[in-house]
Amino acid sequence: MTATPDIPAQLLDRPRAGGLVVPWFTPATASGAYLFGKIGDLSQYRCLTRSLCQVCGRRLGERAVLFARESDLVHGCTAEPALCPPCAAYRCRACPMLVGRRQHYRAGERPALAGIPLAADQLLRQAAPAEPWYVVWIGDYDVIDHPSQPGTLAASWQRIPPLRIRALATA
Numbered sequence: 001m002t003a004t005p006d007i008p009a010q011l012l013d014r015p016r017a018g019g020l021v022v023p024w025f026t027p028a029t030a031s032g033a034y035l036f037g038k039i040g041d042l043s044q045y046r047c048l049t050r051s052l053c054q055v056c057g058r059r060l061g062e063r064a065v066l067f068a069r070e071s072d073l074v075h076g077c078t079a080e081p082a083l084c085p086p087c088a089a090y091r092c093r094a095c096p097m098l099v100g101r102r103q104h105y106r107a108g109e110r111p112a113l114a115g116i117p118l119a120a121d122q123l124l125r126q127a128a129p130a131e132p133w134y135v136v137w138i139g140d141y142d143v144i145d146h147p148s149q150p151g152t153l154a155a156s157w158q159r160i161p162p163l164r165i166r167a168l169a170t171a
């Protein structure tokens with residue numbers, strides 16, 4: 001049993017599942033089950049277009065973080081909305097994909113049953129080996145149509161150079 005990571009004060013009022021904070025943009029089924037690792041179209045749209053943090057749902061400040069896979073670096077964008085620094089630090093401690101506890105993406109899930117169709121990038125990622133993650137520090141981003149996933153919005157750092165990009169050390 002892994003110890004529950006410390007939860008930042010701003011996230012104490014968020015719902016939790018298995019001891020972990022449920023991110024603001026995580027979709028839920030009609031019965032209230034959370035679909036971790038899924039990107040809900042509406043909440044993704046709201047986060048990206050209103051500059052909201054994907055975890056706490058608050059407006060991003062002067063610096064924010066995008067978590068990117070190697071394949072995202074190629075395009076200079078990611079479909080995952082940005083995070084405020086405290087939420088990013090929490091997610092580094094808590095997210096099973098980021099901390100290396102899960103080696104593969106979930107396979108065989110049926111989110112369509114919950115009324116949430118799989119996004120194109122989820123189909124590509126299903127059961128694929130987990131890629132290394134990178135932390136992209138940004139001051140701002142553009143919302144674009146993802147170059148390899150038409151119809152999917154993405155946060156892009158192509159036009160606005162990121163402050164820093166570093167590999168995320170995993171356990």
Ligand SMILES: [Zn+2]
Nearest residue numbers: 053056084087
């Ligand atoms: Zn946040």
